[in-house]
Amino acid sequence: MLTKLETLSSPSSLRFPVPAPKLNQRTFHGIQNNQRSSLSLPSLGQFNPIKTAYCIISKQGRSDREEEVDVSKLCLNSNYLDFVGGKKLLSELSTLGIGGPCKYFVQVFNSSQLVSAIRYNCEHSIRFIIVGKGSNCLFDDLGFDGCVILNRIVHLEKIEPGIYRAGSGYPFNRLGIQCCSEGFGGLEFAGGIPGTVGGATYMNAGANGQETADTIYTVEIVTIDGRHQTLHRNDLSFGYRRSSFQKMEDMAAIVAVTFQLKPSASARERQQAYLQRRRLSQPLVEMSAGSVFRNPAGLGISAGELIERAGLKGFSLGGAKVSDIHANFIINSGGATSQEILELIDFIKARVNITFGIKLEEEIQYVKPYHT
Ligand SMILES: Cc1cc2nc3c(=O)[nH]c(=O)nc-3n(C[C@H](O)[C@H](O)[C@H](O)COP(=O)(O)OP(=O)(O)OC[C@H]3O[C@@H](n4cnc5c(N)ncnc54)[C@H](O)[C@@H]3O)c2cc1C
Structure with a gap:
């Protein structure tokens, strides 16, 4: 069934065309470039895919393929934005491997698609978040009641x-x-x-x-x-x-x-040494989102050291565990829930505060499932 985007309700998949960007040469200030004095950026004033977009609603029992054929008849090009509704698990987008389904999911491969996705969400009052590798994010088991935009702009x-x-x-x-x-x-x-x-x-x-x-x-x-x-x-x-x-x-x-x-002639050597040090000091083969807490300012002691001295290295709560290798990493040791990670974070904060009178602050970005 073809319908205007505005009338959409809880689709499981919807698509709309993104017109090929008409490129305006916009000067990129400040960089002297012998080969190229300006960079091409899409001119936003020239199209508004949202207002002209038609979408497809995938209903159970009908294949997306069948509907793709329908929608392509309406579109002048095949450059679609593919919104997936209700199916994409955020655990697949996070290095912690935790997170329920998001209401909408879309991948963007260039800035025109990104702008289209943003406009669509804004015009339809859908809250959205842009995600890269999800290596600093904690998603909730309840998912996300908006649109997750996965960034694949890799030039x-x-x-x-x-x-x-x-x-x-x-x-x-x-x-x-x-x-x-x-x-x-x-x-x-x-x-x-x-x-x-x-x-x-x-x-x-x-x-x-x-x-x-x-x-x-x-x-x-x-x-x-x-x-x-x-x-x-x-x-x-x-x-x-x-x-x-x-x-x-x-x-x-x-x-x-x-x-x-x-x-720098020595940059590569330094970079390899840093990587080697990291391999020995961080749980790189485990599922984590990197350092959970920021290091406290001006105290000369890291969050990891504080957690270790508070006796919490290796401490676990369900599937959430303070890494044995680096105490500022919480790992998903198997089947951890977002609730377990959040409870462990609170527990660590309370213990460090009671022991040292220091309030740790999260570095990890917790993505709330609902707008509050
Ligand atoms: C094993 C491991 C080691 C790590 N080591 C370090 C370290 O040494 N130092 C360090 O600083 N971090 C470290 N991290 C954390 C993490 O890798 C970094 O913070 C990284 O820069 C996050 O990038 P991302 O693409 O994964 O962001 P995501 O986790 O996808 O997103 C993080 C935040 O950035 C926002 N964001 C992402 N992309 C965009 C965008 N294009 N526009 C606007 N907002 C955006 C998201 O909305 C979110 O709020 C580590 C993580 C792991 C798992």
């Missing part, structure tokens, strides 16, 4: 030596290894971070005395009303695992990030 451009522009879905570890291999330093730490460029920028990921913010030149975002903006490093503020983006109310998503790195 990488070398603008000039040492300047890399990466799609926000590009694997951050791959970028780190690549830059170091090509003789540029600044992202040595990134080789061991299993997230995306967008997630690392949003979280200001860091390790080994380095952090993402140190290498950022510009960040391209899309706002909730679908506008592209390019923000320069000086427009942004970063702190320990904090970025302006965490408080930017009109930002919908980071689309691309340009990094400016310094030539």
Whole structure:
């Protein structure tokens, strides 16, 4: 059955066409590039796929394939956004392996699709979250009552030596290894971070005395009303695992990030040493979401050390366990529920507070199942 998106109720799958972006040449300020003086970004003013979109509702007993044929008759191109309703388990999108179904799920492979997905959600008052590798997220067993947008925007451009522009879905570890291999330093730490460029920028990921913010030149975002903006490093503020983006109310998503790195003959060697140290000190083969707590500021002691000294290394609650290898990692040792992880987090906070009078703060991003 074909219907306008507006009349949709609880679909299990819906699709609508994304017109091929008509590219406007928008000047990318600040970067002197001999080969390319401007970058192509889609012009948002030229289409509004939401208003013209038709969708398909998958009903039980009818195959999606049958409906795809119907919808293709209406569309001028085959570049669809595929919204999956009620089926996608968030456990599949998280390195912790925890999370129930989301109401809608869509993957985006380029910025036009991302803008279309954002516009669709905004125009239909559906709350949404953008997810990279889910390596810093704790999803709830109850799922998410909105739309999860999985970021698969994975392009990488070398603008000039040492300047890399990466799609926000590009694997951050791959970028780190690549830059170091090509003789540029600044992202040595990134080789061991299993997230995306967008997630690392949003979280200001860091390790080994380095952090993402140190290498950022510009960040391209899309706002909730679908506008592209390019923000320069000086427009942004970063702190320990904090970025302006965490408080930017009109930002919908980071689309691309340009990094400016310094030539370094020893970068690759350093990056390999960091990775080796990480292999020995972190539970990399277990399911986790990295460090659960931020290190307390100005105390000279890490959250992991505090948890260990509080006697909680190896402590478990159901399937949720404080890692035997690194006490700031909670691992899903098998069948852990989100509730068990949350209870263990509360237990650790209470114990560290009682023992040392220090209040730990979560670094992990808990995604609430319902809007409250
Ligand atoms: C084994 C392991 C080791 C780790 N080691 C480190 C470490 O050393 N240092 C460190 O800092 N972190 C570490 N982490 C945590 C994690 O990998 C980083 O925070 C990473 O940058 C998160 O990226 P992601 O794509 O997985 O983000 P996700 O977990 O998918 O998302 C995290 C947050 O960022 C937001 N976000 C993601 N993409 C975008 C986007 N394009 N636009 C806007 N918002 C976005 C999400 O909405 C969410 O709020 C580790 C994790 C694991 C599992």
